[in-house]
Amino acid sequence: MKIAVLAASGKQGRKLVEEAHNRGLDVTAFVRNEKKQVENVPNIVKDIFDLTYDDIKDFDVIIDAFGAWGDENVIQHQTSLKHLVYLLKGKPNRLLIVGGAGSLYVDSNRRVRLIDTPDFPESGKSLAASMAKAFNRLSTHKDVNWTYVSPSMIFDADGKRTGEYQLGSDELLKNADGKSYISYADYAVAMIDEAENGNHIKERITVGSK
Template sequence: MKKIAVVAANGKAGKLIVKEAIDRGMDVTAFVRGENQTVAEKAVVRDIMDLTAEDLAGFDVVVDAFGAWTPETLPQHSTTLAHLCDCVAGTDVRLLVVGGAGSLYVNPEHTACVADGPDFPDAFKPLAAAMAKALEELRARDDVAWTYISPAGDFQAEGERTGAYILGGEELTLNEAGESVISYADYAIAMVDEIESGDHIRQRISVVRK
């Protein structure tokens, strides 16, 4: 049985990842800042920056479901991810990151990203930039078995769980309907599939509804 730690588990993505993993028989511990709002029976109440290597030792996989949205907290995408990397560096513990879509490439040369496009909302550009910076810093870590999973462009918190998705890579992938969309529930399926397979170590992958 795989032992999974989900950090920032009380978030919308975190709660669904916890549930998906438990439903598949995994041993899940939710790491939260306040009262545990997940279905996990095991919970550790601690700020992400207070976690230590000892806290995360013994897990097979750590899922980073952290999110920050306000201008003053956006830099925490980098600081929290770097801290988690330091906690698992040089170990066999895998680190899976709930990523963003803004940094997905839109050309084969990988010189233009979704966030560079004229239709990308200005309101989301600071968030996309902060998450892209954290990803670039993660790419430099050769001491961590990380996997970064970007959702589709339209990431729907209340979307339905279809159970079907297309696995993509570094480039924005569209489904047969020409859409880039996925629900949080289907994203959680893809995340737990990657937890089970471990097929994309030190890679960024992406998912879109089939």
């Protein structure tokens, strides 16, 4: 299996590359800035918006770890994913996306999303809304082998790797302490498990700590 991690120089991208590399998988890091290449693996320096199918055709799994912040930039979550979907329509490669938590439901009737709750921070609404729109558009594609992986509400860049997690579908998960939490490291464990096993093609899943 050959795995490509796009936007690999970010915090989550690096965790994904590290997890795949430590398992002995054939992983390549795609980075935009040649000064931010990832250690211990091959790197390809190319902006995600400049990718062609020839750049990624030899990879069984492409993991999209793209991130953009600031109200003027969050639209890129939609445009970057639209570009990748265009490249992979009708192709055998699998596309795994580092998604958002805002579009997860917080009730069993699946009517209220996390982004719609009163306590959702105003500062994160534009990002969450853009990621939700990107997911909604992605979910209509039957000709792309996608898997959208949402983290829990608290997504901890500095949290420990326990190697354990729980999986859900589109409802917000809580752990034994009643918290909706996952570390970047354990999220990477779950993502690379999905890359290896392919159990949720054309589905959205969510990851939480136990």
